[in-house]
Amino acid sequence: MKSKKVRVLAIPYAVWIVGFTLIPLMFVLAKAVTSPAGGFTFDNLLAIFDPVNRKSLILSLLLAFISTVMCILISYPVALILKSSKIKNKKILMFILILPMWMNFILRILAVQMLLSKNGIINHFLTMAGLSPINIINTPYAIVFGMVYDYLPYMMLPVLNCILAIPDDIIEASRDLGANRLTVLRRIIIPLSLSGIGSGITMVFVPSMTEFVIANILGGGKIQLLGNIIEQEFSVTMNQHLGSGLSVTLMIFVLLTTLLFGRHEDTNKGFVL
Amino acid sequence: MKKKIMCLIMSVCMLTLCACSATGQTAGEDNSEEQSLTVFNYGQYFEPEMLELFTKETGIRINYEEAATPEELYTKYVSGGISYDLLCTSDYMIKRLIDEGEAKEVNYRGMEHFKNINPEFLKLSDSFDPGNKYALPYFWGTVGILYNTTKVNGPIDSWDVLFNGEYSGQIIMQDSMRDSFMVALKYLGYSLNTTDEKKIREAADLLKKQKPDVESYLVDEARDEVVAENAVMAVVYSGEGYLGHEYNPDLAYVIPKEGSNLWVDSWIMTKNCKNTEAALKFLDFLCREDVAKANFEFQYYSSPNKTVVDKMDETLKANNAINPSYDSLKDCEVFEALDEKTTALYSELWKEIKSE
Numbered sequence: 228m229k230s231k232k233v234r235v236l237a238i239p240y241a242v243w244i245v246g247f248t249l250i251p252l253m254f255v256l257a258k259a260v261t262s263p264a265g266g267f268t269f270d271n272l273l274a275i276f277d278p279v280n281r282k283s284l285i286l287s288l289l290l291a292f293i294s295t296v297m298c299i300l301i302s303y304p305v306a307l308i309l310k311s312s313k314i315k316n317k318k319i320l321m322f323i324l325i326l327p328m329w330m331n332f333i334l335r336i337l338a339v340q341m342l343l344s345k346n347g348i349i350n351h352f353l354t355m356a357g358l359s360p361i362n363i364i365n366t367p368y369a370i371v372f373g374m375v376y377d378y379l380p381y382m383m384l385p386v387l388n389c390i391l392a393i394p395d396d397i398i399e400a401s402r403d404l405g406a407n408r409l410t411v412l413r414r415i416i417i418p419l420s421l422s423g424i425g426s427g428i429t430m431v432f433v434p435s436m437t438e439f440v441i442a443n444i445l446g447g448g449k450i451q452l453l454g455n456i457i458e459q460e461f462s463v464t465m466n467q468h469l470g471s472g473l474s475v476t477l478m479i480f481v482l483l484t485t486l487l488f489g490r491h492e493d494t495n496k497g498f499v500l
Numbered sequence: 501m502k503k504k505i506m507c508l509i510m511s512v513c514m515l516t517l518c519a520c521s522a523t524g525q526t527a528g529e530d531n532s533e534e535q536s537l538t539v540f541n542y543g544q545y546f547e548p549e550m551l552e553l554f555t556k557e558t559g560i561r562i563n564y565e566e567a568a569t570p571e572e573l574y575t576k577y578v579s580g581g582i583s584y585d586l587l588c589t590s591d592y593m594i595k596r597l598i599d600e601g602e603a604k605e606v607n608y609r610g611m612e613h614f615k616n617i618n619p620e621f622l623k624l625s626d627s628f629d630p631g632n633k634y635a636l637p638y639f640w641g642t643v644g645i646l647y648n649t650t651k652v653n654g655p656i657d658s659w660d661v662l663f664n665g666e667y668s669g670q671i672i673m674q675d676s677m678r679d680s681f682m683v684a685l686k687y688l689g690y691s692l693n694t695t696d697e698k699k700i701r702e703a704a705d706l707l708k709k710q711k712p713d714v715e716s717y718l719v720d721e722a723r724d725e726v727v728a729e730n731a732v733m734a735v736v737y738s739g740e741g742y743l744g745h746e747y748n749p750d751l752a753y754v755i756p757k758e759g760s761n762l763w764v765d766s767w768i769m770t771k772n773c774k775n776t777e778a779a780l781k782f783l784d785f786l787c788r789e790d791v792a793k794a795n796f797e798f799q800y801y802s803s804p805n806k807t808v809v810d811k812m813d814e815t816l817k818a819n820n821a822i823n824p825s826y827d828s829l830k831d832c833e834v835f836e837a838l839d840e841k842t843t844a845l846y847s848e849l850w851k852e853i854k855s856e
Contacts, residue, residue, distance in 0.1 A: 279851050279852055279855045282855050283855055344725075344728070344730050345730040345731075346728060346729055346730050365715060365716045446716075447715065447716025447717060447718065448675040448716055448717030448718060448854070449711070449714065449716060449717060449854070451851070451854045451855040455854075456851065456855075459847075459851070461575070462569075462571060462572050462575055463569070463571045463572075463677060463847070464843075464847040465571070465574070465575055466847075
């Protein structure tokens with residue numbers, strides 16, 4: 228009886244998955260393996276080896292990789308500091324960390340554009356302090372900055388959850404057994420927080436790899452990621468078949484990343500967001 | 501168990517399909533009861549108050565949809581998600597829509613306020629709408645350079661300043677395939693409608709060489725960046741050229757001497773338009789003096805409406821962005837729709853330029 232009721236409750240989910248994931252995915256797959264004139268072809272999938280597309284794919288992967296590493300480098304120390312701090316209500320601190328996510332993401336990126344632009348606020352303060360202004364707007368650096376700014380909470384939360392969940396007893400025990408701070412970090416904290424880092428990587432690397440809006444706004448239209456090419460194929464060139472083909476290739480990379488880093492999630496179910 | 505889940509999924513699929521077709525039908529029936537028009541236009545291209553006024557006067561409800569570029573507008577139109585009654589787009593896209601049989605022939609001459617349209621622009625429209633059977637001119641203008649007079653060395657009158665490296669890192673180009681190629685083709689002295697592969701490749705090489713000097717490729721933000729003095733010059737549409745000067749008096753607009761693109765945006769009635777009477781009312785409304793004036797003052801592109809031009813004050817009349825001299829227009833050309841092969845070449849080269 229009970230299981231039947233549960234199944235009824237799953238209907239909205241089934242509708243969602245079928246209507247908004249499976250059916251659209253079929254369309255994309257069908258377009259990816261056909262040519263505009265009709266007929267089966269692998270050309271759209273192989274188009275990734277075209278020099279222009281390949282270059283954009285490599286750039287996408289590179290920027291996504293740098294952003295992910297930066298996110299880890301920022302989140303991890305913060306999590307460690309929070310872990311050892313005496314603050315009672317750590318929930319409040321986590322709340323502050325995710326507060327920026329309450330604002331629309333395009334608005335946040337436009338704000339970053341304002342901050343970084345040539346006569347922007349950051350340069351204004353730099354020149355006031357007698358320093359030379361920085362010129363990173365419309366370069367890949369600005370895109371990385373935007374991605375880190377945008378996706379940091381997605382890394383911060385799982386890492387923080389994971390580290391805060393490590394029982395203090397374990398750390399104390401290892402201390403008693405003569406481990407110094409570095410050994411505790413290396414042998415206890417890092418291994419026990421790998422699952423958090425794993426889900427953080429998936430949640431940061433995947434969206435930054437498929438990104439095109441940030442690249443457009445902060446890259447000044449000069450930097451072309453694979454996401455931008457796909458967008459162009461759909462909106463300007465109107466070659467939906469090629470666009471779908473490239474999307475499918477990108478999906479393969481997404482799948483690989485998820486398989487590589489996502490498997491840790493099973494071992495530590497309770498703490499993933 | 502698995503079978504049951506499959507059954508569930510299948511029935512959900514069927515239900516969704518039924519629901520879709522059912523709502524589709526009722527929506528169709530609704531149309532006959534309450535009059536409404538679905539209008540498709542570029543962004544920031546219509547005074548919103550005028551839409552309200554139209555509904556107030558006629559009782560016809562307007563569903564207003566927007567797109568940023570001709571290509572986006574076309575893609576949305578052909579995808580068929582929404583059935584549009586009227587749409588406004590640029591010359592070459594109008595031609596394409598006419599050629600594909602998407603436009604409906606309209607007797608504009610029967611409209612009450614049609615006489616307000618300057619016949620010169622009907623002549624101009626002839627190049628993309630032979631015989632003026634489909635298109636009603638809405639706004640026209642040019643493409644030129646908006647520049648900061650206090651930051652340039654010497655007068656600006658040629659596309660050369662964008663390519664000679666003098667203003668490296670200070671230039672904004674249009675993030676639009678045809679507009680950027682147009683600049684290079686005109687600078688090289690070719691027609692902007694050339695289908696000669698060698699000439700197009702030459703233009704692409706020039707744009708590739710120029711890329712390190714370009715600060716950014718933008719569309720709508722180009723003007724704001726020059727106004728904010730983040731760049732010295734930008735390729736912009738004439739309306740933006742006029743407004744740039746309004747926001748920052750140091751800025752000026754020029755149509756380069758090599759010639760440029762002269763564009764005409766027009767309205768067409770689509771073949772899907774069922775309520776032609778309401779659509780005609782809307783088009784006639786657009787030609788009316790007060791409405792044309794309000795729309796002109798909303799974005800300051802040049803109006804083909806005689807009543808608007810006649811009643812402009814002298815400074816507006818003398819402005820080269822709003823009323824360019826005949827002399828500055830003599831080397832300007834209207835875009836024509838490119839054939840499929842040339843379009844493919846353009847796309848390929850544009851992708852190469854952007855990924856340099």
